[in-house]
Amino acid sequence: MKDDLKVQGxxxxxxxxxxxxxxxxxxxxxxNIVEKKTFNHQVPVNPSIIVNYNLAKKNAEEYYGFxxxxxxxxxxxxxKTDCAGDFDKIENEVRNNGSFVRFNQIHIHVLVDxxxxxxxxxxxxxxxxxxxxxxxxxxxEFMDYQEKDQIKTLETDFIKLMEEQEKIKxxxxxxxxxxxxxxxxxxxxxxxxxxxANITALMSMSGKYFSDGTTYTFSYNLLEKPTWKILQFTxxxxxxxxxxxxxxxxxxxxxxTKNFRELLDEKAESIIKDKKFSQESFEYLPxxxxxxxxxxxxxxxxxxxxxxYPLAASCVQAMIQEKIRKITxxxxxxxxxxxxxxxxxxxxxxxxxxxxxxCDWKELVKDLENSLLSKRExxxxxxYSEILEEYANEELKRSVLEDLLERxxxxxxxKIKNAQNIDxxxxxxxxxxxxxxxxxxxxQNLERCYGTKVDAYWNANQDNLIHQxxxxxxxxxxxxxxxxxxxxxFIKDSIYYKSFEEEIDERVGKxxxxxxxxxxxxxxxxxxxxxxxxxxxxxxxxxxxxxxVVLLINPNSELLNxxxxxxxxxxxxxxxxxxxxxxxxxxxxxx
Amino acid sequence: MNTTEMKQNDQIQIQQVKIQSANYxxxxxxxxxxxxxxVCLRSPWLSYEEMIQEIxxxxxxxxxxxxxxxxxxxxxxxxxxxxxxxxxxxxxIMLLPISKDGICIPSKKECATIQKTxxxxxxxxxxxxxxxxxxxxxxxxxERFVFQNEFPVTGDMILAEYKIDKQCYPVTAxxxxxxxxxxHKRGLKCELSIAQGMKDIYNLREDRN
Numbered sequence: 121m122k123d124d125l126k127v128q129g130x131x132x133x134x135x136x137x138x139x140x141x142x143x144x145x146x147x148x149x150x151x152n153i154v155e156k157k158t159f160n161h162q163v164p165v166n167p168s169i170i171v172n173y174n175l176a177k178k179n180a181e182e183y184y185g186f187x188x189x190x191x192x193x194x195x196x197x198x199x200k201t202d203c204a205g206d207f208d209k210i211e212n213e214v215r216n217n218g219s220f221v222r223f224n225q226i227h228i229h230v231l232v233d234x235x236x237x238x239x240x241x242x243x244x245x246x247x248x249x250x251x252x253x254x255x256x257x258x259x260x261e262f263m264d265y266q267e268k269d270q271i272k273t274l275e276t277d278f279i280k281l282m283e284e285q286e287k288i289k290x291x292x293x294x295x296x297x298x299x300x301x302x303x304x305x306x307x308x309x310x311x312x313x314x315x316x317a318n319i320t321a322l323m324s325m326s327g328k329y330f331s332d333g334t335t336y337t338f339s340y341n342l343l344e345k346p347t348w349k350i351l352q353f354t355x356x357x358x359x360x361x362x363x364x365x366x367x368x369x370x371x372x373x374x375x376x377t378k379n380f381r382e383l384l385d386e387k388a389e390s391i392i393k394d395k396k397f398s399q400e401s402f403e404y405l406p407x408x409x410x411x412x413x414x415x416x417x418x419x420x421x422x423x424x425x426x427x428x429y430p431l432a433a434s435c436v437q438a439m440i441q442e443k444i445r446k447i448t449x450x451x452x453x454x455x456x457x458x459x460x461x462x463x464x465x466x467x468x469x470x471x472x473x474x475x476x477x478x479c480d481w482k483e484l485v486k487d488l489e490n491s492l493l494s495k496r497e498x499x500x501x502x503x504y505s506e507i508l509e510e511y512a513n514e515e516l517k518r519s520v521l522e523d524l525l526e527r528x529x530x531x532x533x534x535k536i537k538n539a540q541n542i543d544x545x546x547x548x549x550x551x552x553x554x555x556x557x558x559x560x561x562x563x564q565n566l567e568r569c570y571g572t573k574v575d576a577y578w579n580a581n582q583d584n585l586i587h588q589x590x591x592x593x594x595x596x597x598x599x600x601x602x603x604x605x606x607x608x609x610f611i612k613d614s615i616y617y618k619s620f621e622e623e624i625d626e627r628v629g630k631x632x633x634x635x636x637x638x639x640x641x642x643x644x645x646x647x648x649x650x651x652x653x654x655x656x657x658x659x660x661x662x663x664x665x666x667x668x669v670v671l672l673i674n675p676n677s678e679l680l681n682x683x684x685x686x687x688x689x690x691x692x693x694x695x696x697x698x699x700x701x702x703x704x705x706x707x708x709x710x711x
Numbered sequence: 712m713n714t715t716e717m718k719q720n721d722q723i724q725i726q727q728v729k730i731q732s733a734n735y736x737x738x739x740x741x742x743x744x745x746x747x748x749x750v751c752l753r754s755p756w757l758s759y760e761e762m763i764q765e766i767x768x769x770x771x772x773x774x775x776x777x778x779x780x781x782x783x784x785x786x787x788x789x790x791x792x793x794x795x796x797x798x799x800x801x802x803x804i805m806l807l808p809i810s811k812d813g814i815c816i817p818s819k820k821e822c823a824t825i826q827k828t829x830x831x832x833x834x835x836x837x838x839x840x841x842x843x844x845x846x847x848x849x850x851x852x853x854e855r856f857v858f859q860n861e862f863p864v865t866g867d868m869i870l871a872e873y874k875i876d877k878q879c880y881p882v883t884a885x886x887x888x889x890x891x892x893x894x895h896k897r898g899l900k901c902e903l904s905i906a907q908g909m910k911d912i913y914n915l916r917e918d919r920n
Contacts, residue, residue: 404875404901409853409894431889438869438881 133599134355134552141351141606148610148617162693164197164324167220168227169210172202173242175231175262182310183231186317190695194321198229207249223254229320230259235270239280246287258290258323260316265297265653266305275656282335282661282709291335292319293652293707299339300648301655312651315340318702322670322691329668329689329704337652337663339703341640343633345620346566347697353566354616356555357574358605362589363546365582369473372466377487379465380528383458384492388520391455395447397512399505401439405432411504419500420507440512444519456527462535467590471539481536485529492521538593545595569615569627577609619696621679637679637699646703662708672700712770713813714763721815723748723806725827730800734792735829737804745808745815747786752798753805753826754779755912756864759819766807770814784809799862801831801912828912832861833871835903836918838890842897850897857890858882858903859918869906870913875899881906 172180188195197219199210215223228250232242250257261281263274281291294312296304304311315338322329330336405411407429414420426433475481500507549555578585585605592598610616615626621633639645647665654663669688673680674696688701723745727738737750749770753762757779766782769775773784781798785791785806805826808815817825838855845851858871864884871882875895882891893901905915 401878404873404878404880404893404895406880406891406893409851409892431886431891434867434883434886435880438867438883438886441867442869442881 133595134549134554137355137549137599137602137606138348138351138554140603141355141610142347144607145347145351145610145616162191162193162321162325163219164194164321165220166225166227166324166327167214167217167223168198168229168320168324169207169214170198170200170229170231170320171205171207172200173230173232173245174203174236175233179233179262179313180231182313183317186310186314187320190314190317191321194324198320198324203245225256226254227323228255228257229323230257231262231316232259233262233264234274234277234281235262235264235267237277239277243281243284243287250287256289257287258292259288260292260294260320262312262316263293263295263297265295265303271656279657279660279709282707289332290323290330292316293335293337295337295652297651297653298648299650299653301653302648304651311340311342314342315651315702318672318700329670335707337650337705337707339646339648339650339665339701339705341645341649341701342698343620343636343640343700344698345618345623349566350570350616350623352555353570354574354606354609355602356550357571358578358602358609359546359550359555361575361578362585363543363550365469365578365586366476367467367469367473369470369477369479372470372474373479373484373487376465376484377491380458380461380488381491383461384488384521384524384528387455387524388517391447391451391520392513392516395443396516397439397443397509399503399509401512402436402505402508405429405435407432414504416503417501420502420504421500422508422511425504425508436508436512440515443512443516447516447520448523451523456524458528458531462528462531463590466532466535467586468539468542468592469586469590471536472543475536475539481532482529485525485532488528489525492525493518541595542589542592542598545598565627573613573615574609577612581608619674619677620698621677633679634682637682640701650703650705652705652707660710662710664706664708666704666706668704670702670704672698672702712766714767714770714816715810715812715814717807717815717817717821721745721808721810722817722821722825723808724825725804725806728804728827728829730795730829733795735795735802735804736790736792738790739806741789742808745810747784748806748808749782749814750785750791750793751782751805751807752780752793752802754798755801755803755828756866756868759822763816766814766816782807799831800829802829803827804829830911831913832916833887833905833913834859834861834916834918835871836920843894851894852897852899853892853894854901855890855892856901856903858887860884860887863887870909871915872904872906874902874904 175183184195184200187198197217199213201207201210211226214220214226230246246257246259259281261278263278265271265274278293281288294316296309296312298304319336319338411425411429411432422433422436425436471481588601588605589598592601615623618626621637624632624636650663650665652663654661670691671688672691672693672695674694675690675692676696677699679699680690721744723739723742725737725739727736729736735752749766751762751766757765762780765775765777765780775782776797779798781793783791783793803822803826805817805822807817835856835858838857840855841853843851843853856873860870864870866884868884869881870884870887873880873882873891873893875893876899880893895901903915905913
């Protein structure tokens with residue numbers, strides 16, 4: 121259970137990062153537009169209510185998501201409910217909405233999934249629920265052809281619904297099986313919900329596109345900058361750079377020992393500076409008269425004192441221990457704080473490189489300890505006062521150094537743990553299903569174009585980026601740092617904020633957008649992309665393609681300068697990242 | 712036996728402790744709530760943390776003893792006699808009430824307020840004093856003295872000290888009993904005392920015999 125939560129958290133982290141980046145890009149794209157001109161004419165005029173009859177939660181969320189993101193003003197003014205909702209309350213909400221002028225008709229957009237629908241119950245529900253003549257029923261019918269054993273029932277139900285003409289004023293049919301037999305599945309499946317959201321918005325803005333009592337289906341073409349995939353790839357590539365970067369750690373042990381040896385030595389010296397023993401300290405040891413009589417030219421040490429004057433030696437050891445106790449008590453936290461030096465000298469990458477060579481970080485401390493605390497045998501000529509002064513002060517320093525080493529080891533352990541965590545977070549995020557390369561590689565040239573850009577950015581700013589990563593304290597913090605790094609990358613490379621046509625021309629080659637735009641204008645393409653398949657229904661249903669074409673496009677788009685056949689209606693929209701073309705088809709029962 | 716945190720209302724003050732006929736005579740006030748408890752004798756060489764550990768591990772025993780702690784359970788009484796041989800001075804003595812939740816354990820700070828200490832005694836004896844001239848002709852005094860502990864302990868803890876010319880020289884438990892001889896100039900004094908940290912648990916007395 122705990123592991124599940126961890127995995128869930130990890131996935132949410134990556135998704136959150138992608139969402140934050142998406143918001144950042146959209147914000148900046150919009151900011152660019154504000155400087156030019158706003159072309160958002162998406163104000164609904166027909167009071168409308170959306171009722172989800174039986175769409176699965178995931179599908180309904182996708183549909184509402186597109187409505188919210190692409191048609192925010194429509195979304196704000198169209199209340200949503202389901203069969204269990206308080207319809208009277210929702211209706212009052214619409215009637216109290218000052219944006220609408222006329223309330224003689226209220227559009228009821230009913231969303232119905234034909235696969236899991238009992239048509240008789242559905243029609244009965246419509247008749248009972250919306251008997252009032254004020255309501256104009258618009259049914260959005262969704263047909264899912266993925267479940268093969270249900271196709272026959274699905275199509276029978278569809279025909280049954282077509283036969284009902286009494287109450288339903290407009291019918292919009294969306295099938296994931298296209299006219300050419302291809303299917304919108306996996307990531308393309310969302311096109312169905314995007315198209316339905318577009319049609320809902322069009323209907324709420326004007327009834328002019330549709331005739332009463334008619335059943336419509338649509339040919340839908342979407343040219344879109346693959347912003348989400350660009351972000352997936354960018355984040356993944358950045359994580360790859362972060363995880364594959366290795367610093368040569370060959371000299372780390374040597375440098376660590378050298379630098380920290382000096383540092384600890386200085387600190388220890390400064391701690392004991394005013395507390396050192398002098399020769400006078402040992403003037404009145406037990407048996408001092410005999411001790412002082414010892415000849416200078418005889419080798420002396422604490423060992424010889426222990427042997428010849430055990431009481432004096434005990435006294436000396438007790439004097440040293442007492443002083444050490446006092447020094448330790450007064451030891452300040454500041455004196456043993458090495459975090460600054462550790463962070464400066466041991467970056468995450470240095471430590472990571474060191475540990476990937478199967479080196480134990482404790483070796484660092486061990487080497488330093490050996491270098492600092494190598495036992496010095498003080499056995500020399502001189503008076504005992506001289507010998508003991510040197511010995512006692514060495515012992516003081518040694519004890520302080522041991523203490524400092526212990527504290528350094530504790531702080532180093534925290535740093536090492538953090539480095540291991542950073543490594544595991546980066547690896548986990550890199551392996552997140554959201555960022556798997558198979559998902560994103562099929563987009564033309566994405567890897568070459570954005571791979572080069574991310575690599576160049578990483579290489580040019582490596583020192584700074586490594587420094588940023590190194591400052592990370594926890595997982596959320598690393599996520600914030602990544603976010604900041606990505607924001608800077610977006611600012612440095614304007615491609616991230618470019619329009620659909622500018623981005624694809626830069627990524628794939630000049631005029632690519634033009635070629636793509638001209639391609640969706642071709643008659644065959646329009647026919648093939650109708651989201652309705654007549655194969656099994658050709659003896660019962662006729663489909664007639666109308667002249668109506670709606671183009672959802674930003675008026676600044678240079679694509680509008682091209683010669684496009686057909687009598688299209690242009691809807692001026694703010695969005696720069698896509699061009700959508702909707703062709704209309706009418707479905708009729710054969711007599 | 713479970714233990715529980717001692718609250719202020721749980722405290723039972725030891726009123727008096729004296730040594731009589733080789734016994735600790737311990738008296739305390741009756742408590743309105745608790746009639747049962749442990750009379751606990753602890754050596755100063757046993758740390759607070761070690762004492763808690765001992766109580767948690769062996770608290771169910773009515774009488775418990777090792778070389779650093781002794782306790783015995785008491786019930787419906789306000790005094791007890793415990794032979795000094797169970798744990799010799801210096802000792803800290805306290806009474807731990809037993810509630811329905813277990814033995815009430817005082818905090819480290821509370822220990823200082825609820826315990827009574829029976830101090831140990833260290834004696835010293837100045838054995839001799841002699842006079843001489845050093846090589847420069849100055850007049851020197853050589854003093855010879857010895858510390859004795861009433862109940863000897865071993866270890867490197869500093870129990871006493873001597874001070875000459877503002878310089879302090881420690882005397883550890885292991886050094887006690889050994890005569891110390893030190894020579895200083897005339898005009899200086901050799902002062903003997905209990906070590907700074909031991910003044911609460913040891914008295915110093917001169918042996919004039």
